[in-house]
Amino acid sequence: MAASSTTRTSSRLLDLITVFDNVPLDFEQNCHPYYRLILAPDDRVHGYVHPNTIARMPWPAAFAIDHEKRQVVLSAPPASTSLSAHANAAFQEAVDAAIDGKIFPTLNGMHSEYFLVPGAREFVQIERFAATLFGIGTRGAHLTAYTTTAEGELRIWVARRSKTLYTYPGKLDSTVAGGVKASDSPLDCILAESMEEASLPVSLVGPRVRTTGAITMVNRNPRSELVHSEILYTYDLELSGEGEEVPRLGDDGEVEEFVLMSCEEVKxxxxxxxxxxxxxxxxxxxxxxxxxxxxxxxPDYVDICTRLHRKLPVPTRSDV
Incomplete structure (x- = not known):
């Protein structure tokens, strides 16, 4: 069975959030049995590593495991080396060895695009498939395109994911969405994915897209027990629903169809x-x-609003 293809029904909208944002709100203080990931000399926690990963990861010499403190500490860079070069090389060495050894199913035996380590003091990146092994926060960007009918009804363009995708095949999705690459901004991601997934050109999206905020959640995968923070940058785009202002299947093959739905149908x-x-x-x-x-x-309005914007247990900006 493809990953995450099961269907779970809910009776409350709040449950739809907490099924994904399923890590206790005090996790930063009470994260047992996870190990805290430290990027020395920064003593802030940048990730939470599962004990199984601790035991099985082929750790390079740059990492030290402190079982008493339950920490994974990346050593401070040598005087002649930047934090960026030191950390990126250490993470890559670990990931390369894990892939070569076929140790973790989440890596799928292959390399992947790079994601940023949010909040690091310099530019630090790690392969996307490996980010959750280190419990590092990830960035995504989601565009919701909508059309207002002549009667004033707001309708949302909903994408259906291809049935060939490894994760969530056939599920309904945002109009456009993607993981934000390490060197990209969230808007860069939206502009690229809009064309690739929905055939909406930059000339249309760029001048009219509106940034609307960020959603923050922390997820514990029920199968692997890996924990990671997630930052989802959100964007809106109003379309007329005519001519080029209609999402159409792009070239990447990730979307099966676009469906225009009423707000009640979406709920x-x-x-x-x-x-x-x-x-x-x-x-x-x-x-x-x-x-x-x-x-x-x-009835859950306040709890819903609060839960969409929880405090993350990892930093989102540098402290220097």
């Missing part, structure tokens, strides 16, 4: 378990911002 299909799990938070955030989920009609 019901989320509750029915038809959406990719982390996308529910994006859709709920959109519906709140557009007045389709209100405190008058949603």
């Amino acid at each position: 019901q299909r989320m509750l029915a378990g038809e959406f990719k799990t982390n996308v529910c938070a994006v859709m709920i955030d959109f519906l709140i911002r557009h007045g389709k989920i209100t405190p008058e009609g949603e």
